[in-house]
Amino acid sequence: MDILHAFSADNMRFVLEGFYMTLKVAAISIVLSFIVGVVVGTIRYTKLMVVSPILAIVVELIRNLPLLLIIFFARFALPDIGIKFGAMQATIFALTIFEGAMIAEIVRSGLNSIDKGQIEAARSSGLGSVQTLWHIVLPQGLRRMVPPLVSQFISLLKDTSLAIVISLPELMHHAKIVIGQNYNYTLPILCLVALMYFTVNYALSLAARRMESRMG
Structure with a gap:
């Protein structure tokens, strides 16, 4: 009976509100951290004087x-x-900064993995440094970055749960409140939360595999 009560309409609505906040924060942070990571990683790859060492x-x-x-x-x-910052803005800022730094390393490594012979061939054919980067290095590098990038995005989604410490009304925060009503709700609610995280992360993994197969 406690399981049925745990999954009452009010509880489900409350948990789904938290899940929506988790997805919203994760989506915004993924976009922003990707932009930051690509820009910073590319600058580090180009080894610009002064700027690249500072960014490193x-x-x-x-x-x-x-x-x-x-x-x-x-x-x-x-x-x-x-x-x-409010709780949501602080979480997005922190995730963007932290995950952006992680993605920057993924981008730099991906760009460095491109065969130097292709770069030399592009330069000898008349392409400038920026054109070579844009037309040769980045397209190939991004294909190789797909698996680690998706893994990082999955980590980002899971890391949103840390925002419970600043009372962001995300999935774990709302789940904790529901469980606080009745500790017999602990198992069913946590199983539901686990299923929600798994569903989204597994979908991301499937999307990444499909993207890889198309790029390949």
Whole structure:
């Protein structure tokens, strides 16, 4: 009977509201972190004087910090210097910064994996550095980046659950509230949450495989 009560219409609506917030934050963060990662990774690949070394230091610093620390920093430390974020904005900012640094390394590695002979051939045929990067290196590099990028996006989706510490009304936050009504709801609600995460992440994996097969 507790299982039936756990899946009542009110509880399901509340959990789905949290799931919607999770998907919304994840989608925005994926887009922003991808843009940041591609830009930073490409700049690091081109080895621009001054800029690339500075970005390398920033990327390594961020990659070696706990995401939870960055979330706390965005929510509670930035207001001290006049930058005030709500829970949703702080989460998106933290995920974008952290995952952007991870993606930047994926992009840089993907671009570096392109055979130097192709780059030399493109340059000898009259293409400039930017044209070679845009027409030769990036298209091939992005194909090779698909698996690690999707893995990173899946990690990002799961990492949204860390925002429970700043009371973002996401899936785990709402699940915790439902379970707090009756601890007999713990197993059914957590199983439901696990199914929701699995469904979205598995769909991303399938989409990545299909994309790889088409690109191949």
